[in-house]
Amino acid sequence: MRLAHAPRLTIRTALLLGLLWVLLSAGSTLAGTPDGAKGAIFQNPKLKPIDSELQVRIGDPAPDFSLPAVHGETIALSDYHGRKNVMLSFVPAAWTPVCSDQWPGYNILQDIFDRHETIILGITVDNIPTLHSWLQAMGGLWFPVLSDFWPHGKTADAYGLLRGDGTTERALIFIDKQGLIRFLHVEDINIRPPLEIVMQGLQTLTD
């Protein structure tokens, strides 16, 4: 019996090894990924670029939400009404390559955001402990990161940004002090939105 099964197992193993090699070697670049986090970053395969349908448009009132922040307090979008513009930065998942090199770039842009009287609110569907560890590995961020973990993805869903697999799109939503959406951009999940898009969004808040 063993001899009869051996060739089939070998072929299956060969197939699996070949596929495993392809899968392990695929995925995004590590350029920009913090050194301390590289070994811990999950290398996801290429994903469907966009997998949801926006439920908001430019000029709409931004759906309000109240979410726990990694640093402890609960933050509501309406907290900023009349005080600050907001850029919501939805990223799909902690500990993945593109997400891990998107927000650290915003760390050197604080004065640009200040000049546009804008705060960033980073949002993912990961839970607080996961986000805490991830932020530590990234070396910290100057803006709050909020957890849309439970009810799972409710905020992302209100904007039409919840993907079929329970992660969110990679999206930027610019909201003015009146709480109206002035600019939005949903990027291919596999790609980091170029800074030009961020600047374009900020510009709409001060035009």
Add this chain to the structure above:
Amino acid sequence: MRRLAPLLFTPLFTLALILTGHAQNEPFSVGDHLPAFSMTAPESSTHRSYLGLSAEASQFTLADMDAPAVLIQIFSMYCPICQREAPEVNALYAALQREGLADMIKILGLGAGNSDLEVQVFQERYDIPFPLVSDPDYVLHKTFGGVGTPYFVLVQPSGSAENGHVVRLSHLGAFDSVEDFLKEMLTAKH
């Protein structure tokens, strides 16, 4: 059937290697030759002059540079290590000037996955004196094996146009001290 397994595995393995040819994370080894690549010439006349490029050049290669040795830094505006190390790399540039080595070793930064604006922001934020080139689609980054950032490679012309530039020093990650890294470069340079 038993003979079929290696026959099946070999093409799959080969296919995998082809598909992932540029996805490796390995830095160059000393003695390797850089593959040929061209870059967009910087707009700044100061940087063009530093690189030895004419005012008309829109693209350039390492062979066009007027330099016996070039330290290429692969960086990203989004990389926190690169952000933290930017003042140190500036100090290395200043040390080359101070030691009278400015014409012997030139520094060139390649912004992996960075657009023109991202490179410009990084350059202005850290007041970087040497030229930085954008690489929005990771084309140059793939040429360098898709390494993590920062990555430093010191290269010199091999003496033959076909063989291009040869690697004298390859350093992945931040360097520990400006003085030690300068010594390392001078030891590596022929």
